[in-house]
Amino acid sequence: MSILKYPLFVSDIDGTLVNQMKKIPDANKETLAAFRHHGGLFTLATGRSYIEAKHFIEELEIRIPVILCNGALIYDPSTDVLSPMATIEREIIFNTLVELEKRKEVLDIFVYTLDRVYATGISSFSRSAIEEGEFPLELIDTFDHIPQVPLIKLVMVSKEETMQQFRKWMLQVNHPLELVQSADYYFELLPSNISKGNAVRSLAEKMDLTMEQCAVIGDHLNDLSMVEVAGISAAVANAHPQLVQAARHVMPSNEEAGVAHFIRRHLLTTTPQAQGQ
Structure with a gap:
C-alpha cells in the first residue's frame, strides 16, 4: 500500500512529459522511477491514439490503464485491450x-x-x-x-x-x-461528457482512490478538465495561459523537465499517518 499523499499521478505527453524532440528527459524518467519505487501509480492522459502513444507506454513500462484520445479511449496494458469510453454516431x-x-x-x-x-x-x-x-x-x-x-x-x-x-x-x-x-x-x-478529467475520475474510482489523492500535470486546454478535479495539479511554464491560471502549481517548462520538478517538490511526500509512524 502506498504511503504517498498523492498515490496516483497522471501526465500529459506532448508539451509536458516530452521535450520538443518528442523525447522523455532523463530527469523525468528518474523521478518517475523514484515515485513508483515509493508505491506511486503513474499513467498518461493524452490526445494521441494508441499507436502514437505506444512507444511511450512501453518505454515507461506503464502497467495501469492509459487515457487516450483525450478520454475517449482507454488502453489497459495488463490485458492489452483498447476500449472506447464512448463513440460518436x-x-x-x-x-x-x-x-x-x-x-x-x-x-x-x-x-x-x-x-x-x-x-x-x-x-x-x-x-x-x-x-x-x-x-x-x-x-x-x-x-x-x-x-x-x-x-x-x-x-x-x-x-x-x-x-x-x-x-x-x-x-x-x-x-x-x-x-x-x-x-x-x-x-x-x-x-458528449468525454474529457481527460472524467477519465481520471473513472480511473481513480477503479483504484479505490479519491480525486484528492490524484496528481496531474499538463500544458494545454485539453488538460483543463483534469487540472480542475485533481487533488494537486501543475502546469508547465510553457502551458496555455488558462491552464497556468487554473493549476495549483507552475513548474519549469517541458524543455527543463518540469515533470521531474513537480514530482520532487510535491509528490514524493507521504501522508501524515505515514510521517508519524
Missing part, C-alpha cells in the same frame, strides 16, 4: 463533416477510429507535425469510405490566425459533442 460525424468542409480556415480534418485515422488529404502544415511511422493515417477519396467501425473523435487543424474565428463558429454549431482545443492549431470534437 455516424450520422452526427457526417453531418459535422459536411459543415466543416465548407470552412476555408480548416486546413485538415482527421476522423479517429479505434486503430486508424482517416483523412481525404493532408496539408504540408499538418504533415510537418506528424511523427513518421507513428501516425496511423489512411488517405481516402471521400469520408463516405470510412468503414463501419466505432468513430471516436474528429480533429480539425487550423492556422493560429484563423483559430479564433473557427472557435466562435464551432461554439455556435448545434451538435451533442464536446469541443476542446488540444494544441495551438488543433481542435477536437469528442463524444
Whole structure:
C-alpha cells in the first residue's frame, strides 16, 4: 500500500512529459522511477491514439490503464485491450463533416477510429507535425469510405490566425459533442461528457482512490478538465495561459523537465499517518 499523499499521478505527453524532440528527459524518467519505487501509480492522459502513444507506454513500462484520445479511449496494458469510453454516431460525424468542409480556415480534418485515422488529404502544415511511422493515417477519396467501425473523435487543424474565428463558429454549431482545443492549431470534437478529467475520475474510482489523492500535470486546454478535479495539479511554464491560471502549481517548462520538478517538490511526500509512524 502506498504511503504517498498523492498515490496516483497522471501526465500529459506532448508539451509536458516530452521535450520538443518528442523525447522523455532523463530527469523525468528518474523521478518517475523514484515515485513508483515509493508505491506511486503513474499513467498518461493524452490526445494521441494508441499507436502514437505506444512507444511511450512501453518505454515507461506503464502497467495501469492509459487515457487516450483525450478520454475517449482507454488502453489497459495488463490485458492489452483498447476500449472506447464512448463513440460518436455516424450520422452526427457526417453531418459535422459536411459543415466543416465548407470552412476555408480548416486546413485538415482527421476522423479517429479505434486503430486508424482517416483523412481525404493532408496539408504540408499538418504533415510537418506528424511523427513518421507513428501516425496511423489512411488517405481516402471521400469520408463516405470510412468503414463501419466505432468513430471516436474528429480533429480539425487550423492556422493560429484563423483559430479564433473557427472557435466562435464551432461554439455556435448545434451538435451533442464536446469541443476542446488540444494544441495551438488543433481542435477536437469528442463524444458528449468525454474529457481527460472524467477519465481520471473513472480511473481513480477503479483504484479505490479519491480525486484528492490524484496528481496531474499538463500544458494545454485539453488538460483543463483534469487540472480542475485533481487533488494537486501543475502546469508547465510553457502551458496555455488558462491552464497556468487554473493549476495549483507552475513548474519549469517541458524543455527543463518540469515533470521531474513537480514530482520532487510535491509528490514524493507521504501522508501524515505515514510521517508519524
